[in-house]
Every structure is written in structure tokens, then in C-alpha cells.
Amino acid sequence: MNLQPYLDFTQELAAAAADVILPYYGKTDCGLESKDDDSPVTLADRGAEEVMRAMIEKKFPGHGIVGEEYGTQNADAEWVWILDPIDGTKSFIAAVPLFGTLIGLLHNGKPVVGCVNQPVLNQLLLGDNETTTLNGKKVCVRPTTKISESLLLTTDPIRPHKVHDGAAYDKLASKARTVRTWGDCYGYLMLSSGWADIMLDPILAAWDLLPVLPCLQGAGVTVSSWDGTPIAEFDAARGGDKMFTCIASAPAIHSEVVDILNGRA
Template sequence: MTGDLQTFADFAGELADRAGDFIRPLFRQPIEIVSKADESPVTEADRGAERVMRGLIGERFPDHGIVGEEFGAENPDAKWVWHLDPIDGTKSFITGSAQFVTLIGLTRYGKPVVGVINQPVNGERWLGVSGRPTVFNGRAVTTRACADLGAAALYTWGAECLEGENGPALRRLTESVGLRRFSADGYAYGLLAMGFVDIVVDDDLKPHDYLALAPVVEGAGGRISDWDGRAIEFGVGARTLACGDAAIHARALELLRG
């Protein structure tokens, strides 16, 4: 499988390149914004970038499955399945902020083995491959030590999450850290892998949101799980906790559980 993973990791880079080529010319340009059924925004940048990636996968690996944010699932029970979020952080994209990323994850029998977090405007790319060190633009990166929850820097998806169903749990955790920030989406997990952030916590994620993240975080020395402490895999990760230092992961889980 080692040879396969290298082939697939290289191909994931190609997908990120081609998606980025589609997205960049549309950034900070007039573009139609449509509301989806769940009232989240979508643009032709989202849809077009996913079409590009789907086309490449179909040409190169026609027996692989694809699950994408914009166009659903094809062959989702395959051994190898690509999970695509062409623009994670569409609200950032449409407001001219470069805190959005393309997420590309590959699972083998539902378990994440390759993950890419790609910021196409700034030229930033994190690549995680199961069993290997995470690299950022070709160089290895690691999380930082932070055993004191009170000194930790935390990101979560938005201030409004503190008022939702999981609000009490998230408030317990966010009020226990030294610094909290909002609205970085998948970009925050890349910052954690580089040692700039200590905790990222999210809820209400879909597989295309979280499967690319696990290889990146784990390959940098971090710990990522769902709120029950289970390893991330397809169907497990809607509520995600990532910590750069495993020493604070257990305490953070305790706070989330109440």
C-alpha cells in the first residue's frame, strides 16, 4: 500500500493545483452567490473547482469513489474514496478573505490515509499521509507543546456556535483557554499542524469537512478525534476536536462532555 499512497498523495497535489487554477481568477471578483437548501452560500468557484477534480479522478482512477460537497456521492462504497470540499470557508471567499481552503481527503475502507489542506491564493499547502510526517510546502512541520489548557490558543468555526445545541459544551472549553479565535474553518487545522494554534474544535461537520484533516494533524504530532474520543473515519467526526499536544486533549474532551 506504501506505493499506492505515494501515487495518491502526488495525485492529490495535482487535484489541488487544478482546483486552485480554477478558483484564483474568481477570487475578489464579481460572482453570483446562491443559497443552498441549508442556506449556506455557494458560487461557481465552488462548483467549478469540484467539477474539475471529479473529472480528473474519473479519468485517472475510474474505480475510485467520490463524495463532494456540491455534487454528492459516486461509488461511495469503493475501497478508495475521495472526499472533496472545493472551498471550505465560502463565506470567507465571498467576503474577500483568504482564510478559505480546498480540502481533499482519501479514505481506504472509510479510514483517512491522505489529506490535503490547500490555500490557493497564498500558495499554502499542507499534505498529510498516513504514517508519514506532515509537510507544509514541502517541509516537515510539527505541532507545539502546550500542556496547560489555560495557555492554549483555540479556534472554532464561529461565535454563533456558542449559542447552538452544543453551545454549553463549547463555552466550557472556549472559556478555559488563554486565547480564542473564530471563523478559520479548515485553515485553522493547518495552523495547528504548524504550531501556531493549540486546539481546534468544531461541530456539525460533514465527511468532506473532516476526513482531509486527520492525516495532516496526526502527521504533525497532534491528536484528533470526535467528541467521544473516537478516531476520525467516515461517519465519525461530525463533532471534531484537534489538539497539538496530546496532554490537553483528554482535558478538553472532559470539558466538552461536561
């Protein structure tokens, strides 16, 4: 299967989204609203997704699309694009550049192309499960063997306590060398590029996770659900509504991280 045309088109989508997003960055008048789940959305989120959807519909009219802002269409197609125009909207609205545009392509439900694009930092992470590149240069996870030497990332320091075993999370955090909330997609970019060792997401949507998987896989990162089981396949019937969990880390420490977070170590 030749994925190159899709990899090329993914970069076109990322560039188009960045053109919409950047004029809003660092402005207080970005049309901020709260969604039903109290998460923020802006004119930049909406505009960037609109642009990407229009480009996909024009170039690949038979493909499906699952997007954070404008929902699901044709999700049982052979090829389905999965879009998060701004992953890390809380970062974006605080003028912190650690947000990104996520673009994924599923083939029969399996993520085969993934992209994290950081418009402010000019960092494009692109993966196809075999190879992952950052701005065109091949990258991979670093060979960390001890949690005590790790940089642990998660998006929100409170959320692990809300949806999982908080004491187990605290135990893991106390073992790590450094803990930071350089999270959202930036955490996965750091892990794939060899700058961090563990990235946790206690709960996340399909568009937060599936576009990242081909990057993690191509960079040699080990990934599982919070309970240690494989990440579930995309469920076309449910579109973007199925929630996921994720533990991504350097391979040698992954099973220990899973055991600690589940109270087994």
C-alpha cells in the same frame, strides 16, 4: 502500500482547483447562491469540484468520489476521493483568504491521504497519517501542556452554543489565552503546523473532516469526536450525509479539553 502516486496526484488536483478558484477571489460577482441548508455556494466551488472530478474519473476510473457540491458516486469502491472545493465559503465570499480546498483519499473507508490547499496564501498542507508537510517541509503540533497558554480556534463563535453545551464551551473559552475564529480548514492547518493548540468543530460534514485527518494524524495532533470517542469510520452507504464532530488539540491537553466541553471538569 505506496501512497506516493496518490500524494502526487493530490497536489495536481489542488493546483487545478486553485486555477479555477483564484479568478473569482475578491470579486463580488462570483455567482453566489444559497443552498437548501442556507450555506453559500459559488461558481468557484462548483467549477473547482467539476475540474477535480473530471481529473479523477480520467486517471482512476474505478475510484469512488464524494464531493460537497456534486454528491457521491461509487462510494463503496476500495479507493474513494473526498472533495471540498472551498472549505470556508463564507470566508471566500468575504474576500478573506483563510479558506481552502480539501482533498482526501479513503482506502477501504479509512482516510490515508489528506490535503488542505490555501490558494491565496500559497500554503499546501499534505499528510498521510505518518508525515505531514507544509509546502514540502515537515511540520508538527506544538507541545502545549496548559489550556491557559493555548490559542483556541473554532469556525463560528455561536455554533457551539447551538449544538452542544454552550456554558461548557464558554468555560473552555474563558480558560484559553486567546480565542479566534480562524477556523474552517485553516484552523486545522494552524494546528498541524504548530501555530495553534485547540481547534473545535461542533458539527461538520464528511468532506470537511476526513481530508484533514491524515494531516492531523501525521502532525501528532490528538483528535476525537466532541464526546471524546474516536472519529467514526466513513460510512459508504450514507456517503457524505453523515455528520461529524471534532476536537483536535495538542496531545497533553486533549483529555482536559474534552472533559470541560462535556461538563465533566
